[in-house]
Amino acid sequence: MHYSWSRYLRLILLFLLACLLFGAWMGYPLVGLLLGLAAYFSWTLVQIRRLHTWLSNPDHYVEAPGSVGLWGDLFDGLHRLHQKHLRLxxxxxxxxxxVQESTNAMREAVVMTDSNGTMEWWNGAAEYLLGFRRDTDLGQPVHNLLRHPEFKTYFDNRNYREPLSIRSPAKPHIHLQIQISLFGDDDRLIVARDVTRLTQLEQMRRDFVSNVSHEMRTPLTVLNGYLETLLDSVDDVAPKWRRPLETMNRQAGRMEALIKDLMLLSRLETDEHQMDDEITDVRKLLEQICQDARALSGDRAHQIELSIDDRHFLYGDEGQLRSAFSNIxxxxxxxxxxxxxxxxxxVTDRDGAHLSVTDSGIGIDPIxxxxxxxRFYRADPSRHQDTGGTGLGLAIVKHVLLNHDxxxxITSHPGEGSTFICHFPRRRITESPEAA
Structure with missing residues (x-):
């Protein structure tokens, strides 16, 4: 039976009044009241001890202690809360x-750390791919086990838009792709995937492209040489052969440009090409490129306008920058x-340096x-046949920019032209050689 607090108070007052009357009947009213208070206090201490014993080990006592009145309601309420807590x-x-079973079934390694990198949990795949051991590594900083400088930099930078590729610390022949996500109070969820097969296929593709390009370059050079010789003495050639020779020379030139771009892209993608970081005069470089663009335009009479900010010195590889800028x-x-x-x-600002090239051309569908x-992606294949494009120009631009951080x-809409912007970080901006 549940009573309100006012009912409990009235019952206590009635009990004390009864003790007072009993004491008065015995001739000692104050003694009767004190004895009543002492009895109620003792009973209360007994209930507190029972509550303390139950709360100290609630799982050992299935049922709550039995009592009456206020303490009975208190025990019943706590028992209901305890049962609700157990169910929850x-x-x-x-x-x-x-969740743990499903995560353990994943082939990807999953690791949970706090904001400082202390490992709190990982699945079974992490033990295989990363070499973690539950008996010794729990609570250890993840940097102590993944001793890659690139991983430490990637973890601390908090820029996880792009994944990181490293080798497995436990099995060096395995290539891993690391992706980190933030959750909770700046905690980290680290997911590592085995991309060994993809890495091997990518390396095979690069080797194939590089080898084929080198092998095709020699015979193509011979063909171009003979074609140029024949075209130089075109007056001695029968008229019916002039057009085929000119077509062959034009197509050989396209193939030579394709091989040149393939070899450049192969060097950018592999470790064969060592970047020659130096102070590059962007003003001088862009003036030369715009001059070449006007020559390329020829009779088409394009209007090419160039504007350059005062801070026009960039720290980077001039050869790579020339390839990227000229392609755009x-x-x-x-x-x-x-x-x-x-x-x-x-233009330069607080965010870095930016090269924007805007045209009034046919535009590109945002899709x-x-x-x-x-590589070789063509928004409109017919356009490349008319312009002689190789489909590798923007791939080269992408890799050059990656090498320069x-x-x-790209922003474009059909019929409204296109804008290509190369963004460089602020640390790439430098002073002139004389000032340095």
Whole structure:
């Protein structure tokens, strides 16, 4: 039976009043009241001891202690809360067990750490791929086990948009792709995937492209040499052979440009090409590229405008930067109608340096933009046949910017032209050689 607090108070007062009256009847009213208070206090101490014993080990006592009045209601209420807590705990434990079982079934290694990198939990695949051991590694900093400088930098930078590729510390022949996600109070969820097969296939592709390019370059050089010789003495050749020779020479030139781009891309992708970081005069470089673009435009009479900020010295490889910048500017010339406007703008701000190339060309459907930097991807294959493009220009731009810690931004709409922006970090901006 449950009573309100006012009912409990009235019962206590009635009990004390009864003790007072009993004491008065015996001739000692104060003694009767004190004896009543002492009895109630003793009973209360007994209930407190029973409550303490139960709360000290609630799982040992299935049922709550029995009592009456206020303490009976208190025991019953705590017992209900305890049973509700047990049901909730069992339900959460069941869900946690299912999550752990499903995570342990994954082939990817999953590791949970706190904000400082202290490992709190990992699945079975992490023991195989990363070499973690539950009996010794729990609570250890993840940097003590993944001793890769690249991983430490990646972990601390908090920029996890792109994954990190490293070798497994436990099995060096395994290539891993690391992806980190933030959750909770700046905690980390680390997922490592085995990408050994993809890495091997990618290496095979690079080797194939590199070897084929080198092997094709020699016979193609011979063919070009003979074709140029025949075209130089075209007056001595029968008229019916002039057009085939010119077509052969033009197509051989396209193939030579393709092989040249393939070899450059192969060098950018592999460790064969060592970057020659130096102070590059962007003003001088862009002026030369714009001059070459005007020559490429020829009779098409494009308007090419160039504006350059005062801070025009960049720390990087001038050869790579020339390839990237010229690809973007020359593409603008190729895909802009005659007499169209092309603006080349170099500007620096608090975020870094930015080269933007805007044209008034035919534009690109935004659906193609995410794939434009893929090798041989063509938004409109017919356009490349007309312009002689190889489909590798923007792939080269992408890798050059990656080598210079930069990013490529593309905005375009059909019929509204296109804008290509190369973003470089602020640390790449430097002073002139004389000032340095």
């Amino acid at each position: 705990r069992d339900r959460l434990q069941t869900q946690l067990n299912r 500017v020359f593409n603008a010339v190729k895909y802009t109608p005659d007499s169209g406007l092309i603006t080349v703008h170099w 193609h933009i995410p794939r434009l930097t893929e 930069g990013q490529l931004e």
